[in-house]
Amino acid sequence: MKSFFKLLLLFTTLSVASQTTHFTSKIYETYYVYKETSLDKRRIKHQDIQPLINTLKNKPGFSVNKVGQSIEGRDLTLISIGSGKTNVFLWSQMHGNEPTATQAIFDIFNLLTSSDFLKEKETILNSVTLHFLPMLNPDGAEKYMRRNILGIDINRDALRLQSPEGLTLKRIRDSLNADFGFNLHDQNIYYNAELTNKPATISYLAPAYNYEKDINQVRGDAMKLIVFMNNIIQKYAPGQVGRYNDAFEPRAFGDNIQKWGTSTILIESGGYKNDVEKQEIRKLNYVSILSAIYAIANGQYKNIAIDDYEKIPRNDSKLFDLKIENATYNLLGKPYKIDIGVKRYEVDNADHSDFFNVGRIVDQGDLSTYYGYNTFNAEGYTIVEGKVHYEVFKTVDALSDPKVYELLKSGYTYIKIETLPENNIEATKPIHLVKTDYELLEFKIKPGVNPTFLLQKNGVNEYAVINGFLIDLKTEKNALKNALVYR
Structure with missing residues (x-):
């Protein structure tokens, strides 16, 4: 029984x-x-x-x-x-x-x-x-x-x-x-x-x-x-x-x-x-x-x-939005190999109905025990400073997407705009917008700075990092939500 x-x-x-x-x-x-x-x-x-x-x-x-x-x-x-x-x-x-x-x-x-x-x-x-x-x-x-x-x-x-x-x-x-x-x-x-x-x-x-x-x-x-x-x-x-x-x-x-x-x-x-x-x-x-x-x-x-x-x-707690590993970073005339961990923080708009991203480098060095939602192996790539383009564009609308990618491939990560979008901090194009007299600060890769630079191989800019988003300049593909406006 x-x-x-x-x-x-x-x-x-x-x-x-x-x-x-x-x-x-x-x-x-x-x-x-x-x-x-x-x-x-x-x-x-x-x-x-x-x-x-x-x-x-x-x-x-x-x-x-x-x-x-x-x-x-x-x-x-x-x-x-x-x-x-x-x-x-x-x-x-x-x-x-x-x-x-x-x-x-x-x-x-x-x-x-x-x-x-x-x-x-x-x-x-x-x-x-x-x-x-x-x-x-x-x-x-x-x-x-x-x-x-x-x-x-x-x-x-x-x-x-x-x-x-x-x-x-x-x-x-x-x-x-x-x-x-x-x-x-x-x-x-x-x-x-x-x-x-x-x-x-x-x-x-x-x-x-x-x-x-x-x-x-x-x-x-x-x-x-x-x-x-x-x-x-x-x-x-x-x-x-x-x-x-x-x-x-x-x-x-x-x-x-x-x-x-x-x-x-x-x-x-x-x-x-x-x-x-x-x-x-x-x-x-x-x-x-x-x-x-x-x-x-x-x-x-x-x-x-x-x-x-x-x-x-x-x-x-070992995830980044973007992890770049094995990149070459030249400092004071010497090459160093570093990994870079990036997080993209959300900043709400005025009525808290939406947000834009502000990227930050949060860690660098040996990040072999950390992971990324997106991980890019930059072996053979050198981190290169982006430049401000000399030409002044009247408005953002004057910039076509092909023109933006042409500028990025030429090493420009900032463009001067005569009339910046009013009250906006975010830019919809995959490139930063700056006022006409804007001057870049000294370029350094360090925790706390906005991750904006180029990844170059054999003298060719193949990737751009804009506000912590990785952009493939060969295919012109990216998942960017926004770049930034600097006044």
Whole structure:
């Protein structure tokens, strides 16, 4: 009889796993049916999500309630659906400039309100009740900044509870006595999976609830779910998962919510090559969160080995936007071989609806243990200073693209413009714009300077680096967002 029950348990476990795998594959394949297309940029604001929230008020099964206000008076809304006894609480964007999961939440709503996946949704909604609190920090989102308008990092306000946003989060967690919590964030794009050149596209953490980093059932269940989600992401972004640092932070909400009895999963959305607006990462959030919810509903996570959690590579921070290696740099008459690490920082426009890039050299020398989203082996190339072209052009429009590339090939990286674009710091052409009396500073490759120079081989300028973007002068191809205007 015992053998029969073991076989039955094995059959049931395999059947549930098969159903989950099918569900995961199908929601990945059909993602663009449910993607909320009105949220296609990272710099979303409170006003962008309000119409979407309002439509949910009229959808069957949804409960939509104002549960608080930000300091500047923007509503905080809790959206609930389901009738199961297991409460799952998901909150996003407690840091205003971390919107990836907020977008994914509205994709999830689109699936939940569709007529598709009826069997899987029945399993979920009969077993669990889902509670979403999207955009916890709307004032920060308005200015695309991490902190709230008081200047507080809400994720460090779990003890003092000085922010109304933090108070709301604590009150909702307590009122639900949530069984599972998803703490949804973005991390910077320069994290990599330890000892690899792959970005930590998604990083997970089951936060510690004490300095000893003990593992009880609450934290253990979070670890199991993370192992489950890691296995999913490995199918679509192999090697691109990291494990966030689990040092106990007594002021942090994730650590405290774990301590208060909610199995808490931190999800950090990092970087993905050629995904500036993090739309591919948004899709991975959607798939992994929905799959995790399904695993909670059908109980599949319970049979996962906790030990596999420690096998997930740690987050490291050894990525550059551009890494140039083995370049020759002449200094005081002597040639040196150096690597150069470049990051392109984002600077917001006035209304925080878009950004331009400002490149900086952040490191140089032997960078053999570092990686780049784009790595160029400059063996045989010499770094050469770019020049200011002597001719003055009346306007930017007077410059054709072929003319710009002709100038770059001739060694000019700056051009004089009689009438510079008013109030603009960024230039759309792949060359810097300067005022008519502009004079270059002494050319030096060093940390902190803007990476603008030429890469020359056998006396021919084959590549240009403009504002940290690599431009192939042979094919005239580049991924430049902007050059700069110098006045």
